Amino acid sequence: MKEMVRQAQLMQRKMTEKQEALKNMIVEASSGGGMVTVKATCSQELTEVNIEDSVMEAGDVEMLQDLVLTAANEALKKAKEKSEEELSQVTGGLSIPGMF
Numbered sequence: 001m002k003e004m005v006r007q008a009q010l011m012q013r014k015m016t017e018k019q020e021a022l023k024n025m026i027v028e029a030s031s032g033g034g035m036v037t038v039k040a041t042c043s044q045e046l047t048e049v050n051i052e053d054s055v056m057e058a059g060d061v062e063m064l065q066d067l068v069l070t071a072a073n074e075a076l077k078k079a080k081e082k083s084e085e086e087l088s089q090v091t092g093g094l095s096i097p098g099m100f
Helices: 002-022 053-058 061-091
Strands: 026-031 036-041 046-051
Touching: 002 061, 026 061, 036 061, 046 053, 046 061, 053 061
Parallel strands: none
Antiparallel strands: 026 036, 036 046
16 A cells, blocks of 8 residues: 555656646647747647738738637647647556546
8 A cells, every 4th residue: 555655646746747847848830831820838828929920911800810819729739739648658648637
C-alpha cells in the first residue's frame, strides 16, 4: 500500500511539473494561407495574433473576423492535443478525469 501511495505522489509531482512546462510550450496556427497567424500556449492561452497588412487593406471586416476565429480555434485545438500528448507520457495513457 505504501508503494502505491509513493507512486501516486510521484506521478502527481511529475504531472505538476509537466503542467508548468506546458505553460511555456507554444503552438502556432494560421488561416487564409498565412494571412492570419495565432500563437497559443499549451495551457490554452492565446499569446500572439499576427495579421498581414494586405488583409487590413482589403477592408473586409467579416473576412478578417472569420480568419482570426479560424486561426485561434486551430491554435487552441493544437494546444489541447499537445497538452494531452505530453500529459499522457506521465500517466502512461491512463485517462484521469479532470486532468485533460
